[in-house]
Amino acid sequence: MTFRASVVTLFPEMFPGPLGVSLAGRALAEAVWSLETVALRDFGVGRHRAVDDTPAGGGAGMVLRADVLAGAIDAVSPPGDMRPRLLMSPRGRVLDQALVRELAAGPGAVVVCGRFEGVDERVIEARRLQEVSIGDYVLSGGEPAAIVLLDAVVRLLPGVMGNLASGEEESFAADLLEYPQYTRPQVFEGRSIPTVLISGDHGRIARWRRGQAEKLTAGRRPELLGATPKKAPPEG
Numbered sequence: 601m602t603f604r605a606s607v608v609t610l611f612p613e614m615f616p617g618p619l620g621v622s623l624a625g626r627a628l629a630e631a632v633w634s635l636e637t638v639a640l641r642d643f644g645v646g647r648h649r650a651v652d653d654t655p656a657g658g659g660a661g662m663v664l665r666a667d668v669l670a671g672a673i674d675a676v677s678p679p680g681d682m683r684p685r686l687l688m689s690p691r692g693r694v695l696d697q698a699l700v701r702e703l704a705a706g707p708g709a710v711v712v713c714g715r716f717e718g719v720d721e722r723v724i725e726a727r728r729l730q731e732v733s734i735g736d737y738v739l740s741g742g743e744p745a746a747i748v749l750l751d752a753v754v755r756l757l758p759g760v761m762g763n764l765a766s767g768e769e770e771s772f773a774a775d776l777l778e779y780p781q782y783t784r785p786q787v788f789e790g791r792s793i794p795t796v797l798i799s800g801d802h803g804r805i806a807r808w809r810r811g812q813a814e815k816l817t818a819g820r821r822p823e824l825l826g827a828t829p830k831k832a833p834p835e836g
């Protein structure tokens with residue numbers, strides 16, 4: 601089954617962009633997944649095909665209109681479409697590998713890209729958009745976020761990664777960051793590859809990698825191991 605991605609955007613020329621090369625690009629050419637863009641401008645109103653307007657209540661910037669967005673979403677995702685409808689948004693659930701896996705196991709996704717100050721809240725409710733963030737920072741538009749999300753999802757689709765094991769061992773696969781990787785030359789600027797890796801003892805290598813992954817995770821991302829930051833005891 602082809603994973604079907606539909607992206608609603610004011611800038612369709614930004615797609616496929618990076619998704620058209622390497623793993624994702626090859627998979628796109630081989631129809632492992634499909635990508636269509638919906639140009640928001642085509643659904644704009646009036647002579648100038650306006651897609652935005654000033655915020656109700658005043659304030660800086662412009663807001664994408666609910667009616668324009670709804671028209672664009674409905675054009676690719678009529679009632680009964682089983683795909684999740686996502687809105688890229690800094691307010692959303694932060695994208696992680698669990699959500700990426702969940703999306704990759706489904707039929708596809710409708711991905712709405714915001715611009716300006718964001719989108720009219722009513723379209724989020726009326727079209728049941730799930731807000732997804734790619735991190736705690738603000739982009740100028742949802743398109744780079746949509747590309748990040750789709751890149752992460754597409755590489756998990758069956759047949760996309762040549763060596764399946766690479767997906768099973770990499771960062772987050774077991775709530776661990778990946779162990780350090782090495783390749784030729786054996787000595788680089790006086791630094792040698794750890795001898796265990798050239799021992800040929802697969803059991804030892806696996807144990808060493810696991811130990812390294814645990815150490816790295818404990819040092820850099822202890823929360824992945826279930827560690828919670830220490831709280832100060834209640835006063836009094």
Ligand code: SAM
Binds near residue numbers: 716
């Ligand atoms: N005024 C909004 C706020 O403070 O939350 C920011 C709007 S931002 C300039 C324009 C659009 O970029 C958003 O509607 C969203 O689609 C996208 N965007 C910005 N940062 C994002 C992030 N961290 N993750 C996902 N999308 C983001």
